Amino acid sequence: MSPNLKSTDVPFVSLPDTRADPFSDVGSTAGVDNPAKxxxxxxxxxRRGRALQPDASKADIDFEASVGRxxxxxxxxxxxxxxxxxxxxxxxxxxxNxxxxxGSWSGTGFLVSRNILLTNHHVLNTPDVAVSARVEFNYEISPDALLNGDGRTLPASQVFKLxxxxxFITSPTADGLDYTFVRIDEAASQAFxxxxxxxxxxxxxxxxQAFVIHHPDGQHKQVSFDDSDVVGMDTTVIHYTSDTLGGSSxxxxxxxxxxLIALHHASRRWSGETEDGxxxxxxxxxxxxxxxxxxxxxxxxxxxxDAAYAEAILKEIKGSDTMAGFFGGYxxxxxxxxxxxxxxxxxxRGTDQDIxxxxxxxxxxxxxxxxxxxxxxxxxxxTDLNLDVWGLSEISPPSVExxxxxxxxxxxxxxxFALSEPDAGTSKQSTAMIWKSSSLMGEKVAWPSSVEPLFHQRSDDPDVRVEAVHGNIFDRYPALYRFSCAAAHAPYSFFAVPLHLKAMDEGSLRRRLATRILARAVEDVVAEHNLDVILGGDMNAPLARGDFSAIEDAGFLILGATDETEGAFSYIKSPRSAIDNIFLSPNMRQTVGKVDYFIVAKDRTMSNYLAISDHRPVAVRLSLASTGGQQPLDRKQIDAMIDQMLDVPAPPQAKRSKAPVAPNNLTGPARKAPSAKGAKAEKEAPTPPGKTQPSKTPPGKTPPRRTSPRGK
Known part of the structure; x- marks a missing residue:
């Protein structure tokens, strides 16, 4: 704060423990397997970058010529x-205050967008306080003065009002996160x-090290470089020894x-030591x-x-939080x-609430x-996006391993992981699924025998004769994978199919055949197992071409670029691509925008994935948040159950063109109650055996597991 009015004791969010392991506050329920690793x-x-240099020596990597640490x-x-x-x-x-x-006081703040400034709540605690505040930039010693040994501080070059x-959105100092975002004239960001x-x-x-740029005790702008060790951290705060004073807040x-890693907010006396004593x-x-x-x-x-203000700030925050996953707390x-x-x-800790x-x-x-x-x-x-399961295409068996x-x-x-085509060579673009063993159990399983032959059909078969450009309808075999949540999660099972269809100029009709075959196959899978099915990957054609009408006609929900604006789906960056999509089987279909089902995180980015692939990753969150315990039924729910009891039972044979509605653990509107047979099938669904075949791994390391296929 300032010489005029100082905070008596700004409370810490978390008491520091310099000897504790990082992220010990979440214990074994962390969103990653090994927080320290x-x-x-x-x-x-x-260190990894230096080790990859062709002329790197041991001295370069091990810092041989150092004094102390x-x-x-x-x-x-x-x-x-x-x-x-x-x-x-x-x-x-x-x-x-x-x-x-x-009284009066000073603090530090900084611009985080074209018209938003961030500081502490205990610096700007109310709109009335903020409206009278002066924000001054360039209050610092000039480079020339510094070189000449002149310690005089120049007047601030520009002053702004808030x-x-x-x-204005703020979080309290006590029992909060001590932050305030407030509007400032856009001219500030244009200048600074x-x-x-x-x-x-x-x-x-x-x-x-943790470097702080601040106005300590209301003085000119300074930076803390020396003795700036990070001595502890948890999921919420970082503790460090960088020098600060009141006014650095x-x-x-x-x-x-x-x-930028943190917002400085408090300092206190502490007896301890750094890692080097x-x-x-x-x-x-x-x-x-x-x-x-x-x-x-x-x-x-x-x-x-505050909801609209919070959403506006979230659009300015980039990147993905590895601990929480790409979708964060949504x-x-x-x-x-x-x-x-x-x-x-x-x-x-809530990773058990979603997949x-x-x-x-x-x-x-x-x-x-x-x-x-x-x-x-x-x-x-x-790793950064921290999803539970990925369907990958344009891979090969050794690349996945x-x-x-x-x-x-x-x-x-x-x-x-499991491979759609385990014997595929590196010259063939194949597909695979990989999944976190702490979240899911998975295996590749056989399609129903009624549809399996269709996946090996060619478009020039005498019984097909549909196009001039002939070839396999499925150039990459669309394997079927079954997943069940690990013990820590709510009970939920589903199927997934990673797709990579033929390129746009190599057969629209083949894609139409492929999508109809997939629709038929999913109908049979749902009828047999009463589980959801997710298709996803590279369709190699925009939806507007009509190649996927068979899937739409079968009642699938197609999540693509146009759905992102409605809150249903997420491309990792701007939705310019229309060939990578996710298809949800009819029994999963719900109203677009229901946060209990699929969640959008439109503000998330991954800065460098386009350097790896021109294709954008696509992602969906399935919420299991309400499946962990019994919720009391309200009057409308009870009335709905009575209405269903009075309904005439459906005929035993459903038309093939419509997949049956199966029970599902996901929350949402207008879901049919499961039949006794369906409920039993869901409850007694066998746990995947998860046979493993260890890969070669250095001694003392736990290898990733490769599941052996149960059938093709």
């Missing part, structure tokens, strides 16, 4: 911080730029790549940007006056009585997986 994977990028940063960091410092301002404030005291009447907001759980490791905290007598706390994002998601879901149900920090932790499904055409991975950049890039994207092994080696995530 995941943290090492995300923060060890520099080796502690440097890339030189480019100076340029990044120099540019981002411009968006940092000093706030001069007066009024009634967060403790109810009248406009909380148009935009912005600091991008990014989700990320695994930003820094213990003993890394609301400052941005950066990692050694120059990325250096005593600590004071410690700082910053609120993770990822935690703020999860809190905003919760507030958006709750509705109310669809997860949190006790409304929990404090904001507790709700963040509960959201991270996230993705499909991705990874171009040329089949024969380029030995290129480190290709394999590492794919591993990074899949190398991929899951690489994910395990670098990030500690254990994936099982």
């Amino acid at each position: 995941m943290l090492e994977g995300w923060t060890g990028w520099a 080796f502690q440097t940063s890339p030189a480019a960091l100076l340029q990044i911080l120099a540019e981002r410092r411009r968006a940092v301002a000093i706030l001069s404030v007066e009024g009634r 967060h403790e109810g005291l009248e 406009d909380p009447a148009r935009f 730029g912005t600091i991008p907001l990014e989700r990320s759980s695994f930003t820094v490791n213990k003993s890394d 609301g400052a941005p905290v950066f990692d050694r790549r120059g990325r 250096k005593p600590i007598d004071r410690i700082n706390e910053g609120i993770k940007i990822a935690a703020i994002a999860l809190d905003l998601e919760t507030r958006a879901r709750k509705g109310g006056a 669809g997860r149900r949190i006790d409304s009585e929990r404090t904001a920090p507790e709700a963040v932790v509960d959201t991270y 996230d499904v993705g499909f991705w055409n990874i171009e040329w991975l089949a024969n380029r997986w030995k290129q480190p950049g290709k394999l590492d890039g794919v591993a990074k994207v899949i 190398a991929l899951v092994q690489r994910i395990y080696e670098v990030y500690g995530e254990k994936f099982d």
Whole structure:
């Protein structure tokens, strides 16, 4: 705060424990298999990069010529911080502060979008306080003055007022996350730029550095470089030893790549030591940007006056939070009585409330997986998005095995996998499914015998004769996979089929045949097993061509680019592609936009996946949040049950053109009650045997598992 009015004791969100393992607050319910290994994977990028240099030596990698603990940063960091410092301002404030005291104080804030400034709640606690605040940029020692040894501070070059009447959202200091977003004139960002907001759980490791750009005690702008160790962290906050004073509140905290990782908010006396034994007598706390994002998601879901403001900020926050998964907290149900920090932790623990499904055409991975950049890039994207199961195309058996092994080696995530065509060569583009063994049990299973021969049919068969460009209707065999949730999740099973149909110019009629065969096959699967079926992947043609009318006619729900605006589906980036889609069998169909069923996260991005494949990953979240316990039925539900009891039973034989509606654990409107036979089939569905065949793995490491197919 300022020399005039200082905060007596801004409470910490989480008491620091410098000896605790990172993310110990979520325990065994973390959203990743091994948080420590995941943290090492995300923060060890520099060491891995040096090791890949052709002329790298052991000395280069092991920092042989260091004095004490080796502690440097890339030189480019100076340029990044120099540019981002411009968006940092000093706030001069007066009024009634967060403790109810009248006076004046100062703090720090920074621009995060073209017209939004971020600071602490205890700096700007109400709209009345914010409207009287002065925001001053360039209040710092100039480069020339610094070189000349002149310590005089130049007056701020520009002063702005805030406009909380148009935009103001805040989280309290006590039992909150101590943040405030407020509107500022767009001219500020035009002159001084912005600091991008990014989700990320695994930003820094213990003993890394945390650099703070701030206005300590109302002084000129400064940066804390020395003794800036990160000494602890959990899912919500980071603790560090960087020097700060009152007035530093609301400052941005950066990692050694120059990325914004936290909002500085509090400091207190503390007796402890760093990892290398250096005593600590004071410690700082910053609120993770990822935690703020999860809190905003919760507030958006709750509705109310702040919901629109929360949604607006979420659109400015980029990236994916690995711990929470690509969809974050969307669809997860949190006790409304929990404090904001507790709700963040509960959201991270809520991985048992949903299953996230993705499909991705990874171009040329089949024969380029030995290129480190290709394999590492794919591993990074899949790890960061943290979906439970992926359908992959343009792969080969060795590329998939190398991929899951690489994910395990670098990030500690254990994936099982099965191949649609185990004997396919590297020259053939095939498909596969990979899934997190902590979330799902899976296996490749046989299609019903009534439809299996159709998957090997050719378009030039004498009984078909449909087009001039002949060939296999399915050039890549569309294998059927069955998945069941692991013990920690709600009981739920489903089928998935990864698709990669022929290219656009190689046979529209073949695609039409393929989609009708798939529709028939799914009807038989649903009738036999009473389980949902998800088709997904590369259709190789826009839906508008009409090649997929057979699937639409069969009652499938097609999730594609046009659905994203309605809240039903997500491309990982802008929905410019119309050839990668997800098809949900009729028994899963629900009203677009129901958050209990499939969730959109339109603001999420993955910055570098386009360097790996021109195809965008597609993803859908299936919410299981309400299946964990019995919910009391309300009057409307009881009346609906009575109405169904009075209905005339359906005829035993359904027309083939319409797939039967099967019971499902997912919540949603207008679902038919399961018959006694259907309910029994669901309850007694056998657990997949999950036979495994270990791959070659270094001693002491748990290998990813490859399931052997049960039939083809």
